[in-house]
Amino acid sequence: MVNRKVLDPESSPEAAYGARVRRLREARAWSQEDLAAHTAYSSKHVSAVETARKPPTLPFSRALDLAFGTAGTADSFEREWRELRHGALLEGFPEYVEHEGRAVELRLFDTGIVPGLLQTSEYARCLADSKARRGAMTPDQADDLVAFLAERQATLVRHRPPTMLVVMDESCIRRQVGGPRTMGAQLDHLLEFAERPNTVLQIAPFEIGEQRALYLPTNLLTMPNMTVVAYAESQIRGYLERDSAAVFPLLTAYHQLQAEALPQSATVDMIREVRKGYP
Structure with a gap:
């Protein structure tokens, strides 16, 4: 794929979050535009989070949980966001x-x-x-x-x-x-x-x-x-x-x-x- 950025999940918690978004998206054969349509966010926003150029937010994490069916689970993006948020504590x-x-x-x-x-x-x-x-x-x-x-x-x-x-x-x-x-x-x-x-x-x-x-x-x-x-x-x-x-x-x-x-x-x-x- 042209201009596909290689992700390093070990480089930071944000990178691990973004890599997981890409992994679940691609497992469904969705493009970034497809995920954007499921979350009401732009494909540019999805790309920025996947590549750790933009930190995830609570509303975006909840939107991902609805799109991927992970809401309320131990592997929810909301839970990962909260753990990431506490990284400075x-x-x-x-x-x-x-x-x-x-x-x-x-x-x-x-x-x-x-x-x-x-x-x-x-x-x-x-x-x-x-x-x-x-x-x-x-x-x-x-x-x-x-x-x-x-x-x-x-x-x-x-x-x-x-x-x-x-x-x-x-x-x-x-x-x-x-x-x-x-x-x-x-x-x-x-x-x-x-x-x-x-x-x-x-x-x-x-x-x-x-x-x-x-x-x-x-x-x-x-x-x-x-x-x-x-x-x-x-x-x-x-x-x-x-x-x-x-x-x-x-x-x-x-x-x-x-x-x-x-x-x-x-x-x-x-x-x-x-x-x-x-x-």
């Missing part, structure tokens, strides 16, 4: 998010940046775009990361929202992310978060020094059956821990951290003071 994090959406209580600790669930969209966008500029992810993955965070935040808006206990290192409010307006809006959002009836917000000030019981970002989730799972991250991977022998020491450390952190009223005062430095 740390190992273990997608599994954690599944638990996060069902938890009745969340205990969060972070240092350096505001925890994701408390970030404004502008603050989250600045962080994602920075990763894309450094080459840590593609621009499309940065877009997906911001959208994924919005989905996580939306799952916590329920008739009976979970209790959220958050301790942030003081660096989270001292380090400017984005421009002054972005940071000012983020601090306003933290003040609003502290006013909610189901939340407690505390800052671990620099002055507690070695009394800070946790040094890495740590999340503790209480599930509907009252079991507690923990999630912690290093620079390169995350890990979901269910074993109570490992979780309970983290829970103890979190309680110790809360005892040393500022109470919520003093936390709010500190955030308001920092807020004065932004427009």
Whole structure:
């Protein structure tokens, strides 16, 4: 076939996705124009996805599932798209998010940046775009990361929202992310978060020094059956821990951290003071 591009499924997840589209299309003796007619997308779009020049989207994946009869199966294109979409996430994090959406209580600790669930969209966008500029992810993955965070935040808006206990290192409010307006809006959002009836917000000030019981970002989730799972991250991977022998020491450390952190009223005062430095 003239101008037929050789595909290398091993080169990237997008290439593997495109190669599979071509394989199923050709197994049915369909041209790209035929598949385009079955999906309501252009043949140019089909070609771009097959050759990994354009990343697949959720609507396109669902259209492929209808065309190929793979909807709702373990081999669906929607499922492959979701796995591909999570490619920029740390190992273990997608599994954690599944638990996060069902938890009745969340205990969060972070240092350096505001925890994701408390970030404004502008603050989250600045962080994602920075990763894309450094080459840590593609621009499309940065877009997906911001959208994924919005989905996580939306799952916590329920008739009976979970209790959220958050301790942030003081660096989270001292380090400017984005421009002054972005940071000012983020601090306003933290003040609003502290006013909610189901939340407690505390800052671990620099002055507690070695009394800070946790040094890495740590999340503790209480599930509907009252079991507690923990999630912690290093620079390169995350890990979901269910074993109570490992979780309970983290829970103890979190309680110790809360005892040393500022109470919520003093936390709010500190955030308001920092807020004065932004427009």
